[in-house]
Amino acid sequence: MIFFKKISTHIFQSDFEFKKLLIKAFFYSMTVRFMMLFVKYNRYEKRLGKRGETDTYTLSEKEFAIAHNIAKALNGVSNYTLWESKCMVQAVSAKWMLQKYSIPSTIYFGIAKDEDNKSKLKAHAWLKVGDCVVTGRAGHEQYKVVNFYS
Numbered sequence: 001m002i003f004f005k006k007i008s009t010h011i012f013q014s015d016f017e018f019k020k021l022l023i024k025a026f027f028y029s030m031t032v033r034f035m036m037l038f039v040k041y042n043r044y045e046k047r048l049g050k051r052g053e054t055d056t057y058t059l060s061e062k063e064f065a066i067a068h069n070i071a072k073a074l075n076g077v078s079n080y081t082l083w084e085s086k087c088m089v090q091a092v093s094a095k096w097m098l099q100k101y102s103i104p105s106t107i108y109f110g111i112a113k114d115e116d117n118k119s120k121l122k123a124h125a126w127l128k129v130g131d132c133v134v135t136g137r138a139g140h141e142q143y144k145v146v147n148f149y150s
Contacts, residue, residue: 018069025073026081028093033083048095048107049149055104057130063103064132070097071134088125090135095127098134105129106150108136110143 035044045051059067074093078085091107098105107127114120124143126136133140 018073021069021073022077024097025070025077025093028097029074029077029081029085029089030083032089032092032096033081033085036088045149048092051147051149053150054106054148055130055150057104059103059129059132063101063129066101067094067098067103067129067132067134070094074135087136088123091125091127094135098127098129103129104150105134106148108140108145109147110140110145112143 071094074085074090074097078090088109095105095107105127106129107125110124110126111121112124114122124136124140126140127134
C-alpha cells in the first residue's frame with residue numbers, strides 16, 4: 001500500500017505530459033525486467049540495436065529535454081517498483097523509450113573488479129545519446145566496456 005501512495009504522490013505532483021511519461025516508464029521497466037528474468041538474452045538482444053556500433057548523434061535542445069525527462073521518469077519510477085529496477089533495466093527501458101521518439105542511442109555494458117572482494121566482478125549498464133549519458137551516469141567511468149549496442 002505504501003508503494004501506491006508514494007508513486008501516486010509522485011504522479012499527481014507532475015504535469016500531464018510527465019505523468020504519461022512516468023506511466024510509460026513504469027510499464028517499460030516492468031517489461032524489461034520480465035524479459036531479463038524469463039526470456040533468454042539472445043532472444044531480445046536484437047532489440048538492443050547493432051552490436052559493436054556506436055552512434056555519434058548530436059541532440060537538439062528538444063531531444064535533450066525528452067532524454068532528460070525519460071531519465072528523470074525512469075529514476076523516479078525505479079525507486080518505487082516492486083521489482084529490481086537497477087542500471088540494466090533503466091538503460092534498456094530508456095533505449096526503447098527513446099526509439100519511440102526516433103532518437104538514436106548507444107547502450108553500454110561494463111565490468112569492474114569489486115573493491116570489497118577483488119575476486120569478484122561487478123557489472124553496470126548505461127545509455128548514451130552522443131556524448132550525453134542518459135542513465136547510469138554515476139560511476140560509469142570506472143567500468144571497462146565489454147559490449148555495446150547502437
